[in-house]
Amino acid sequence: MTTYRRFKYLKERGYFDNRMSLKRAIDAGRFPKPVSLGPNTRAWTDEMLAEVDARLLAERDAASSAAE
Numbered sequence: 001m002t003t004y005r006r007f008k009y010l011k012e013r014g015y016f017d018n019r020m021s022l023k024r025a026i027d028a029g030r031f032p033k034p035v036s037l038g039p040n041t042r043a044w045t046d047e048m049l050a051e052v053d054a055r056l057l058a059e060r061d062a063a064s065s066a067a068e
Helices: 007-012 019-027 046-067
Strands: 035-038 041-045
Touching: 007 019, 041 046
Parallel strands: none
Antiparallel strands: 035 041
C-alpha cells in the first residue's frame, strides 16, 4: 500500500520551512515533483522521500570525505 505525504509532513520532518522553498527545490530538480491526488491536492510517496533521503546522505558523505 502506498502512503502519501503532504506538505505538512515535509515541514514537520524538516525538509522545508515554507512552500516557496519547496517550489524552488522542485523547479531546480533537487526535489521530486508531487503526485496529484485531486484538483488542489499534491503529495509525495514514502518511496519518493526515501530516494531524497538516500541522495542527501550520499551528498553529505561525499562532502565529508572530500573535506578529510
